[in-house]
Amino acid sequence: xxxxxxxxxxxxxxxxxxxxxxxxxxxxxxxxxxxxxxxxxxxxxxxxxxxxxxxxxxxxxxxxxxxxxxxxxxxxxxxxxxxxxxxxxxxxxxxxxxxxxxxxxxxxxxxxxxxxxxxxxxxxxxxxxxxxxxxxxxxxxxxxxxxxxxxxxxxxxxxxxxxxxxxxxxxxxxxxxxxxxxxxxxxxxxxxxxxxxxxxxxxxxxxx
Amino acid sequence: xxxxxxxxxxxxxxxxxxxxxxxxxxxxxxxxxxxxxxxxxxxxxxxxxxxxxxxxxxxxxxxxxxxxxxxxxxxxxxxxxxxxxxxxxxxxxxxxxxxxxxxxxxxxxxxxxxxxxxxxxxxxxxxxxxxxxxxxxxxxxxxxxxxxxxxxxxxxxxxxxxxxxxxxxxxxxxxxxxxxxxxxxxxxxxxxxxxxxxxxxxxxxxxxxxxxxxxxxxxxxxxxxxx
Numbered sequence: 346x347x348x349x350x351x352x353x354x355x356x357x358x359x360x361x362x363x364x365x366x367x368x369x370x371x372x373x374x375x376x377x378x379x380x381x382x383x384x385x386x387x388x389x390x391x392x393x394x395x396x397x398x399x400x401x402x403x404x405x406x407x408x409x410x411x412x413x414x415x416x417x418x419x420x421x422x423x424x425x426x427x428x429x430x431x432x433x434x435x436x437x438x439x440x441x442x443x444x445x446x447x448x449x450x451x452x453x454x455x456x457x458x459x460x461x462x463x464x465x466x467x468x469x470x471x472x473x474x475x476x477x478x479x480x481x482x483x484x485x486x487x488x489x490x491x492x493x494x495x496x497x498x499x500x501x502x503x504x505x506x507x508x509x510x511x512x513x514x515x516x517x518x519x520x521x522x523x524x525x526x527x528x529x530x531x532x533x534x535x536x537x538x539x540x541x542x543x544x545x546x547x548x549x550x551x552x553x
Numbered sequence: 554x555x556x557x558x559x560x561x562x563x564x565x566x567x568x569x570x571x572x573x574x575x576x577x578x579x580x581x582x583x584x585x586x587x588x589x590x591x592x593x594x595x596x597x598x599x600x601x602x603x604x605x606x607x608x609x610x611x612x613x614x615x616x617x618x619x620x621x622x623x624x625x626x627x628x629x630x631x632x633x634x635x636x637x638x639x640x641x642x643x644x645x646x647x648x649x650x651x652x653x654x655x656x657x658x659x660x661x662x663x664x665x666x667x668x669x670x671x672x673x674x675x676x677x678x679x680x681x682x683x684x685x686x687x688x689x690x691x692x693x694x695x696x697x698x699x700x701x702x703x704x705x706x707x708x709x710x711x712x713x714x715x716x717x718x719x720x721x722x723x724x725x726x727x728x729x730x731x732x733x734x735x736x737x738x739x740x741x742x743x744x745x746x747x748x749x750x751x752x753x754x755x756x757x758x759x760x761x762x763x764x765x766x767x768x769x770x771x772x773x774x775x776x777x778x779x780x
Contacts, residue, residue, distance in 0.1 A: 378651065393579070480564075504768060509770045544571065
């Protein structure tokens with residue numbers, strides 16, 4: 346079996362060590378070589394800063410709370426359900442929705458890197474990418490959830506999804522009590538990013 | 554057998570620090586630039602998602618541990634650019650000495666970005682391969698967990714789940730096998746399964762989560778039938 350020795354010489358060491366200067370150096374190289382269009386760079390940044398975020402996933406969840414047909418479709422084929430609302434793209438090619446119930450709480454992690462449903466939730470938060478979250482969520486999920494202020498009752502099972510492939514999991518939290526009179530748009534404001542990763546619950550927008 | 558990125562179950566990291574913000578954007582302007590450069594360079598089509606992940610994982614353990622998320626991306630991008638003969642080491646050392654060249658025909662153009670980012674790049678493939686395991690089937694994961702094609706190569710079977718008994722929850726269809734694709738050896742699609750493990754099977758019973766379960770997505774060649 347051939348062993349790959351090229352890994353012992355590391356070209357990245359040729360770049361400045363300060364990350365800001367490192368980006369600048371790589372950018373200079375790629376732009377001057379005609380490999381990156383500065384306008385494309387700006388459009389990518391604009392997309393992830395302004396167009397994609399947890400409001401996308403929140404709309405999906407809120408709709409599933411109000412529309413039983415959509416809920417069934419979401420649980421059956423979340424990729425297609427998300428697509429039907431216009432949400433698709435990089436890191437969202439295969440989506441599976443997992444529903445919380447009184448007996449089951451779902452939570453998502455990626456222990457091997459930081460796979461995350463970008464088109465539905467936007468850029469991943471720092472804690473999701475942290476070594477602490479990645480290493481501990483699979484071993485002691487209840488303890489980690491407590492650190493988010495979330496206590497799961499003893500009789501309720503915790504199911505942790507370690508996203509080791511290209512399937513992206515979206516947690517569908519339970520609709521909070523007392524929201525019976527709210528419509529889809531109002532409900533979407535209750536659906537927090539963390540509630541769709543499984544590290545939080547929906548929260549009243551006035552208090553969150 | 555393992556690399557440093559394979560950290561599921563590792564002790565010693567301390568508490569998780571949740572964010573108080575509901576929807577943080579980039580924490581630093583350079584994070585956004587690192588992301589944009591990585592995606593724009595990826596659009597050249599000279600590597601794939603799996604090789605990109607592998608290039609981050611094969612950073613020296615000391616670098617991997619001290620680098621923040623986007624620093625890993627930047628280092629891995631530099632490695633890939635050199636590995637794929639797109640940028641030379643001399644060019645990496647002296648960016649300012651490079652002359653401006655016209656935009657490459659394969660480069661992603663500004664107006665194409667929205668379409669490119671909205672495009673799904675599915676890893677599911679139609680094959681004649683019938684899934685070997687049905688939902689409810691007991692399976693054991695391979696042990697040790699390494700890449701069977703390339704020593705020290707990329708794989709998606711975490712060490713913590715190697716040699717463990719689990720239950721097939723569902724088959725996701727056939728998907729590109731990262732163990733092959735990361736090394737440019739072809740897509741080699743195989744059935745992919747969600748497999749559920751009891752926490753006690755992975756970590757023993759001395760754990761407050763011993764009645765809980767962990768589900769992993771695993772390719773067929775990671776699994777051994779239990780008859």
